[in-house]
Amino acid sequence: MEELRNPADDRREDRRDDVVVDAAALAAELAEEHPADIAEALDEEEPEVASAVLASLPRERQVEVLDLPDFDLSSDLIEALPVEEAVRIVSEMSADRAADLFRWMDEPARSHLFARLPPETQAELNRLLSYPEHTAGSLMTTEFVTVPSTWTVGETLRHIREIERTRETIYAIYVLDPVSHKLVKAVTLRRLITGETGQPILSVAPKHDPITVDPLMDREDVARLISKYDLLAVPVVDQHEHVLGIVTVDDMIDAIIEEGTEDAQKFGGMEALDEPYMEIGFFEMLKKRAGWLSILFLGEMLTANAMQHFEDELERAIVLTLFIPLIMSSGGNSGSQATSLIIRALALGEIKLRDWWRVALRELPSGLALGSILAVLGVARITAWQLLGFYDYGEHWLLVAFAVGATLVAIVTFGSLVGSMLPFLLRRLGFDPASASAPFVATFVDVTGLVIYFSVALLILHGTLL
Amino acid sequence: MEELRNPADDRREDRRDDVVVDAAALAAELAEEHPADIAEALDEEEPEVASAVLASLPRERQVEVLDLPDFDLSSDLIEALPVEEAVRIVSEMSADRAADLFRWMDEPARSHLFARLPPETQAELNRLLSYPEHTAGSLMTTEFVTVPSTWTVGETLRHIREIERTRETIYAIYVLDPVSHKLVKAVTLRRLITGETGQPILSVAPKHDPITVDPLMDREDVARLISKYDLLAVPVVDQHEHVLGIVTVDDMIDAIIEEGTEDAQKFGGMEALDEPYMEIGFFEMLKKRAGWLSILFLGEMLTANAMQHFEDELERAIVLTLFIPLIMSSGGNSGSQATSLIIRALALGEIKLRDWWRVALRELPSGLALGSILAVLGVARITAWQLLGFYDYGEHWLLVAFAVGATLVAIVTFGSLVGSMLPFLLRRLGFDPASASAPFVATFVDVTGLVIYFSVALLILHGTLL
Structure with missing residues (x-):
């Protein structure tokens, strides 16, 4: 059998025989487990053992394991399989997972496998792969259930029973106009099975129009919609109201978690890793951290300029x-x-870009109040140290304390305003608001903060200390 | 009709007549909309208008709207309804939503309404309300489908058709031992409808054991499980393997998003708001921010001590x-x-507490490498300014540059180590790792950083500048 990867050296061939024995035993042991547990077990094996185990699993189970949305190994395993096997499995996988697989696979294995797929699978994959990352189009799958609006409940149920195996979800059924093929209604399976067999399918449809998304909608917005309407799947439609695919709730959960991780890492002042911390390569991680760290450092150099001034x-x-x-x-x-x-x-859609001035009007008094609290603490600290004799701030200590207090009010107000406006500015300029990281804001405020401090001090201490 | 709230003054009664007319019109307009859209529309109205509109909606729609997991107004609206109406609606609502309602309602309306509920509803609510917040038990609902393992596919389907209306989800069916009532298998509706009517229900069950959770499991762990196994619902079982309730995927999405918000806010250096930014009261928000800000300020005061030293x-x-x-x-x-x-x-479970030393072994070289990059930039900056004549750092400028560079290597390594170990330490001590906020780490590193800087400078500049 031909392999996707060039056959390795003889030593590897020798080892393979041992591996096959272990693998068959492990496969037999795992065959009855939940696919997610099989995936976890494979994850812990060496790549060649894992691919041998996968090859020994029942056909159905192979597809189920590779269909798991967060199974990172899938592209490596597919590459290690004989090409006929790989073609069979990819054809049986759900379209969105197969597309992910081709996103992750390396050349030349990728082109090699792709060329052997049936033309219709190729066309479908090409379409899915054409949508930009993180859009509804790139997340959707094309295995959904549609029926013409002229069908009855009974006909629809019979149809679903026949095609169940080949669909990602059958819990949402999309009812199309029999002539224009436009989406008319979305029916849930639960309403369908409670309907009378002889009644038209539209008798179990909800009154409201179906909730749909555009293929270019960002996954964050899709997630918000799925969450708002408590959907198990949302149809992706083109401008002619034809259903292109569906995004299912399980894909959305993964997307929400991933989005949360990216935002957290960006807010921490670095590029999103895109891989688990323990799995990403050392230099890969360094690259993602060094960039921002250096930019922030260069920005912070301005503090030295300010100090020199x-x-x-x-x-x-x-x-x-x-x-x-x-x-x-x-x-x-x-x-x-x-x-x-x-x-x-902003990420949750609680506030919109146009709300910036409302936020500013909230942050201004917040900043003044918070700054005043810190000012009181600061002045109290200086006074206490001076009066208790812990430290001598000089004859003008009260003026120094006053300068520090006034600066704190100014700088906390400034920090709150800048910190709250920066995400708006970034979104307005087309960047991700999450790039307004804590270190970024701090750097910005540091430089201006020094200028504020010395200006306030000059004002208050002019003629005495300065 | 008796009202839960004491009837307001006459003026309010007068206004109510106008409101009723508007409300009926708005209710008629909204009746055909998706419940989530009705909720959104109600959210934009004055409370009294909203409750009047709700009262004018069809019965079924009222329950659907109040059943929405993220509909914040529900407790206010229920309080404003005549008590008979409220009792009827609460009895028809899903148990988890009804429990939420009682969590949010104010006294005395809460006890007043509770006392009038049927005893079995009271018992159910009391049980749900007894679980601590953010656990599987507090998120679960008790409307799920169970059938004895002796039933056939056909019997199960018939049963589901009858009870569909009263269940939160029918997409997962829990098969119980007919004698012990222990959970035997979880069957999906999609497999059920493809089964042969005369076959036993177990013929469509998966081979693997059902995935279950403990009522006290944290919602983050429940979310991880639902995401890992791509479930639509997970059963909550007690130590006797009896099903207490189920947690559904839509509740999980809300929980994941909420958890993400809390973590982001804590990481930003404040208490989690628990409410949308634009809706939380000004002083409430101030309280959540001032606490940490003051603590950090007090910690940062140590920098003044270090400088004095x-x-x-x-x-x-x-x-x-x-x-x-x-x-x-x-x-x-x-x-x-x-x-x-x-x-x-840590939040995603990618690393465990016991992995702390692996992380330390990764952060140590990362910190050294990142620190070296910044050191090169820093030394280059000082050299450039000196040689280009922008600024005169004195005759020992090269030593100064060297001291700055060495300090940067030390401090970035120290920062990376402290920053990575702090979340482990917090979790070990039983706190939320997310409390290791960016400002918290910065404060910690600032104080020690000053000491490092001056110690390194003393070492390098001793006998020249110092």
């Missing part, structure tokens, strides 16, 4: 430097709070 | 102060990256 003041009033870290971090922290609030609210 | 060095080498913000932020940023990676990996 105020060098004279620094030398005259060294006491001011003592509070630089405290003041800078307070601006960064309040900015980080505001940013995380707004990124999440 | 190195006051002599500061005065002798003012040039060192120029790089304090740059160095501190680099430590914080690398810590924030590491923390966001580990929090997420």
